[in-house]
Amino acid sequence: MKENRRHAWVQFSGEGSAMVISPPEGHPLDLIDIGGYAEIMGNATRGRPVERGTLQSYKSRGEIPPPDRKRGDRKKPPVFEDMWFRKTIEDDLRKRRQGLPRTEQAGRE
Incomplete structure (x- = not known):
């Protein structure tokens, strides 16, 4: 397990x-x-x-944080699709690795 499933070993x-x-x-x-x-x-x-389609499904079910930026939000720089800050993604991954319930993870909306 330590060699083939490192993330599981680390959690254990x-x-x-x-x-x-x-x-x-x-x-x-x-x-x-x-x-x-x-x-x-x-x-x-x-x-x-x-x-990509899998993550779009997660987004539609609220299993990942909402995007930090959206098309037409009038902020700079302009964006033409949903975008997340690196910090938002890394925070989400840290929560997932800690095993928090999905409802807590998605509760950022």
Whole structure:
């Protein structure tokens, strides 16, 4: 388990990071689209990206935080699709790795 399912071992033993592949470095206010969110989440939780459609389903069911920015929100820089701050994604992943109930995770709306 320690070799093949590192994230499960970390949760069990408490040693190290519970993320399979840590998110890439960047500024907390970097804007990331749903495809980037899917890649970061999948790499962190299972070592390979989640399909974009899967993350869109999570979004529609309220299983991920609402986007920080939306098309036409009149903020700068302008965005043309839903976008999340890097910090929002990383906070969501930390909560998931800690095993909080999904209702608590989605309660940010």
